[in-house]
Amino acid sequence: MTQTMTGGCQCGRIRYTAQVEPDDAYLCHCKMCRKATGGVSIAFANVPLDKVAWHTEPDWYRSSPIAHRPFCSHCGTPLGFAFLEGGENIDLTVGSFDDPTPFRPRRNYATESMLTAWTDVRHLPGMTSAENPNVVKRWEEAGLQPPE
Template sequence: MTVSHTGGCRCGSVRFEASVEPHHISYCHCADCRRATGAPVSAFVGFRADAVSFSGEEPQVFGNGPASRSFCGNCGSPIAYVDERLKNQIWFMLGAMDEPANYRPTQHAYVREQLRYVHMPDGLPRYVKSSVERPEMQ
């Protein structure tokens, strides 16, 4: 049986599907994510990139160092985050998933950058920096 996790942009031009279970679901409080999404906190669902396929229009990509963020060129919806240091991984915005309620975050990343007025007393583990180890962060 093939597992299917689907999503896309607001206008429906960009669609994606992952055929494996997510390996990571996390909140991120970093300033870069805030600026990229316009939200005080972001949430991501991580999958193996080789198990993801896109359909419809190709998303546009904005690169910044080892990281790139994709978005719909028509409606501007943020779609995904890729970090070249994290081989074979893609991180979709939780809000881009068709059934976002099915992806409950299990941790918080970059809490040192969390806005003072954002209170999320959920008891989840909190990481001062990233919740995912990157090679040069070891």
């Protein structure tokens, strides 16, 4: 079911509204996306271009001969991926949505580049930010609580 959702960059300079299908997100494992985001993969929601309204136009960089990527030049947040020509859709980064919880991954893309050691990490011990005294101290000194 299509939902109207909002998102943007970490510093708040770039904002958007999009009509999305949260049940149809995917993980891209290609080497270019890994380099562009610094992650082991990136979660995307593929959205028709005419269903995205940028409240503030993002910065763009040409990431390859066939594509460019929206981002915020102030805070560095990666916001998506789009083909330079002939693309009717844009991939928006799931993490840039204000509430990414409705999204569900339905497929993996570029599996030839998948870092399989990172595909299932449920067996690893976990810690919340609030359990890290070093982080808590720094946030408290800044007059704030650790973010979720």
